[in-house]
Amino acid sequence: MNLIRKTLSRGLQAAVSLALAVAAGGASADGVSTLIGGDLDSGDQATVALDAAVPSAFSYARGASGAATATAYLDSHVFCAETPRSATQVSVRPRYQLPASVGNDVWQFPDVYAHSLTYQGGGANNAGPATLLIGQAARAIGKQFRCLSSQPGGSLDFPNVSHGLFDSGFGGTTMPEQPVGAHQNVTVSAQTFGGFGGVSVSVVKLDTQFDLTQPAATVWTLVDGFNTSALSVFADANWCGLPVSWIEGSIPPPQLCDDSVLALAGVVKETGPFVRHQFTAAIGSAPHYVLVYRTTVGSATSGTPSQGFAALRTGGGISGAPEELQDWFADDSVWYNY
Helix, strand or coil: CCCHHHCCCCCCHHHHHHHHHHHHHCCCCCCEEECCCCCCCCCEEEEEEECCCCCCCCCEEEECCCCCEEEEEECEEEEEEEECCCCCCCCEEEEEECCCCCCCEECCCCEEEEEEEEECCCCCCHHHCCCEECCCCCCCCCCCEEEEEECCCCCCCCCEEEECCCCCCCCCCCCCCCEEEEEEEEEEEEHHHHHHHCCCEEEEEEEECCCCCCCEEEEEEEEEEEEECCCCCCCEEEEEEECCCCCCCCCCCCCHCCCCCCCCCCCCEEECCEEEEEEEEEECCCEEEEEEEECCCCCCCCCCCCCCEEEEEEEEEECCEEEHHCCCCCCEEEEECC
């Protein structure tokens, strides 16, 4: 399927017609597959579907100024990152809601700016099931736009993660054989810490395994998604990249990213609705650690995670290698806190 190549952007008009087609009546999510587009080089990044169990799974709103917002409740988690992050006419906000039989917890994920949205039939001559195309025109030269779709695993299992249309079957809980040819991988893991008074604190580790024959500096962007039953939707996330001297397992200082010793080491605190931490993994570099914290408001439904972290490539990498070899084992690129 190569819908992204066949459909031309129709800009705001397409987005408005999409809103009418999908949002009106609220039940139109049945069978609507969703392709979340990427940049010039990578094509589609995530293949998911609107959640048919959620009324009005897609909504569109445009204010007097700024970008319009398109909110999509999807049938899986979707972590996206883009660089440069420059406003376009539509801000897409992925959401996920646990099935009512499990709990009504709602997940929020970082928004991305799409140039347009289109809604059409799939397959040959648009004769197949309806398809929502998101971000297919995020095509400025130099734009990097990456997504991973994911379903959480158990606390000791890898989640099931997909690169989208260029996923060649990697996934599951068993480590597959490494591919032939130049390839690299990034692994995300996190350690949580208690005792911070109503704040959920994690130190996230990002470890790049470079190709032995063709190592390449790579820019990764760490993003988070969170369960609003557990973590506050009104308070921003806080994060900071820790110094290279950080020792794995160390307890963060009481003042977290505001610690004076960390400041002397050049650590800079960042805040925002979602973690968006970009760094360069230089050839042969040690793992990179990021201190992340959010305000707690409750707890997730039993057995389900409260927060997720994903690393996405937004620059550099192995020249000429297909995207699935830039991070060849996707399942260890997403980590969930339970």
